[in-house]
Amino acid sequence: MMKKIFFFSLLAIHFAACQNEPGGGLQEADLLAYGIPVTIMAPDSAVIRGGDLGGGLIKDVTIRGEDNYYVQVFATQAETNDIARLKAEQLADVKSIRYFDKIVSEEEDGFIYQTMIDTTASYGFRYIVVQGDLQITFQTGLLGTFSQEEVERMYQAVQQ
Numbered sequence: 001m002m003k004k005i006f007f008f009s010l011l012a013i014h015f016a017a018c019q020n021e022p023g024g025g026l027q028e029a030d031l032l033a034y035g036i037p038v039t040i041m042a043p044d045s046a047v048i049r050g051g052d053l054g055g056g057l058i059k060d061v062t063i064r065g066e067d068n069y070y071v072q073v074f075a076t077q078a079e080t081n082d083i084a085r086l087k088a089e090q091l092a093d094v095k096s097i098r099y100f101d102k103i104v105s106e107e108e109d110g111f112i113y114q115t116m117i118d119t120t121a122s123y124g125f126r127y128i129v130v131q132g133d134l135q136i137t138f139q140t141g142l143l144g145t146f147s148q149e150e151v152e153r154m155y156q157a158v159q160q
Helices: 002-019 083-095 148-158
Strands: 026-030 041-042 047-053 056-063 069-077 100-107 110-117 119-131 134-140
Touching: 026 100, 041 056, 041 069, 041 148, 047 148, 056 119, 069 148, 083 100, 083 110, 119 148
Parallel strands: none
Antiparallel strands: 026 041, 047 056, 056 069, 069 134, 100 110, 110 119, 119 134
16 A cells, blocks of 8 residues: 555656646747747747748747747847847837836846736836847737736747
């Protein structure tokens, strides 16, 4: 009887550990096929779609997956490799959003912010990378409401 209890206890611990695996069940997704030379972490069920905006001046890739995972990636010709300047431009852009409330966390190359509509908080992020002659901006998808935990998961998943 003790052997059975021990075995089932080990089995339960194993399944619990699998549910909390590092990366939250995310796997590498290479965006090179969409014209953006980066790899991010995304759910294995993610649907990736790419396109061009502005007559091909901007690459636009969306990655949607389970657990409210929705990342939008824009790549354009870099005007500068000054990350501080590029981040300041993104901060100004976000702060101009009508429902912008506050910056939740900030790093050298990105930040997480909160918007507030009435009493409903939603979160978003921006993360900037300059690679070669490309400026690559990662952000939450344009549609949807995201919790702080969901945004933190996506933010960590895109960091290079």
